[in-house]
Amino acid sequence: MFHVDRIADLRAACDGARADGRRVAVVPTMGFLHDGHRSLMRAARAAADYVVVTIFVNPLQFGANEDLDRYPRDLAGDLALCEAEGIDCVFSPSVAEMYPRSPLTTVHVAELTDDLCGAARPTHFDGVTTVVAKLFAIVGPCAAFFGRKDAQQLAVVTRMADDLNLPVEVVGCPIVREADGLAMSSRNAYLAAEDRTAALVLSRALRGAADAIIAGARDPRALERAVATTVGAEPRVALEYVEVRDAHELSRMVVLDGSVLIAIAARVGATRLIDNVVVRIDDAGVTADLGVVAAVERP
Numbered sequence: 001m002f003h004v005d006r007i008a009d010l011r012a013a014c015d016g017a018r019a020d021g022r023r024v025a026v027v028p029t030m031g032f033l034h035d036g037h038r039s040l041m042r043a044a045r046a047a048a049d050y051v052v053v054t055i056f057v058n059p060l061q062f063g064a065n066e067d068l069d070r071y072p073r074d075l076a077g078d079l080a081l082c083e084a085e086g087i088d089c090v091f092s093p094s095v096a097e098m099y100p101r102s103p104l105t106t107v108h109v110a111e112l113t114d115d116l117c118g119a120a121r122p123t124h125f126d127g128v129t130t131v132v133a134k135l136f137a138i139v140g141p142c143a144a145f146f147g148r149k150d151a152q153q154l155a156v157v158t159r160m161a162d163d164l165n166l167p168v169e170v171v172g173c174p175i176v177r178e179a180d181g182l183a184m185s186s187r188n189a190y191l192a193a194e195d196r197t198a199a200l201v202l203s204r205a206l207r208g209a210a211d212a213i214i215a216g217a218r219d220p221r222a223l224e225r226a227v228a229t230t231v232g233a234e235p236r237v238a239l240e241y242v243e244v245r246d247a248h249e250l251s252r253m254v255v256l257d258g259s260v261l262i263a264i265a266a267r268v269g270a271t272r273l274i275d276n277v278v279v280r281i282d283d284a285g286v287t288a289d290l291g292v293v294a295a296v297e298r299p
């Protein structure tokens with residue numbers, strides 16, 4: 001496995017792979033890798049011949065009072081995991097390498113970033129799109145794999161690539177959950193035992209909403225109220241939002257149809273968690289995509 005921390009080296013590696021006729025895929029991450037990241041790597045591996053994982057805790061996407069300084073890091077463990085997954089190249093740049101000076105050029109995707117997580121984190125998505133645009137510019141033509149756990153991020157990055165004609169196919173991958181339903185997240189490492197148990201209310205509430213739609217519920221506001229009531233019964237969990245949206249446009253829905261995203265953000269103790277379910281409603285019927293449990297066996 002090739003491990004680089006210089007932009008020029010990553011660019012040369014990707015250019016070289018394409019010159020050899022290999023298809024390049026990239027999996028952007030902030031490290032502290034878990035089975036969710038691993039499932040993205042496997043999807044990338046299945047679609048491409050040269051798989052790059054990027055590991056960068058991007059300061060630009062953290063707000064002033066957020067967890068940048070204490071974000072969990074384990075580069076040695078991450079490299080071992082990537083090696084075991086047969087990754088071709090890991091890029092783990094320093095902040096100085098990515099931002100030698102404070103950037104005067106940033107990428108802003110309007111509207112899609114206004115609410116949901118954008119409401120509580122007003123600078124977050126500009127940080128995400130700016131760093132992802134830089135990574136896309138460095139890696140070059142490729143497929144890029146993102147988790148549906150960050151549903152708004154996936155919609156925003158997809159729209160950015162489309163609006164800017166970036167030579168990147170953005171691919172969304174299922175949410176990977178712990179056996180008890182908790183969506184995997186590097187931030188789960190922050191959770192004390194009681195908070196971790198309390199956090200299960202999020203996936204339980206989403207499952208309930210999906211079941212209600214399968215049973216015929218079609219009123220988005222009533223579904224939001226039901227989820228809020230379920231989450232509200234857990235005193236350790238403070239709901240930030242629950243929203244029923246079109247999964248692609250993130251627009252509000254009056255009557256449920258097509259791909260319906262039910263997205264939650266909540267604070268469990270000091271930790272902010274997000275989760276969601278997508279329910280597809282079409283002529284063939286109603287199917288819920290809550291993701292997968294323990295999708296990948298460890299090598």
Ligand code: AMP
Pocket residue numbers: 028029030031035036037039040145146147148149150173174175176177183184185186
């Ligand atoms: P992060 O390291 O948290 O920035 O995440 C890097 C990528 O992994 C993003 O595309 C996330 O959506 C994805 N990801 C994180 N957690 C999960 C999960 N539980 N299931 C699937 N994808 C995930």
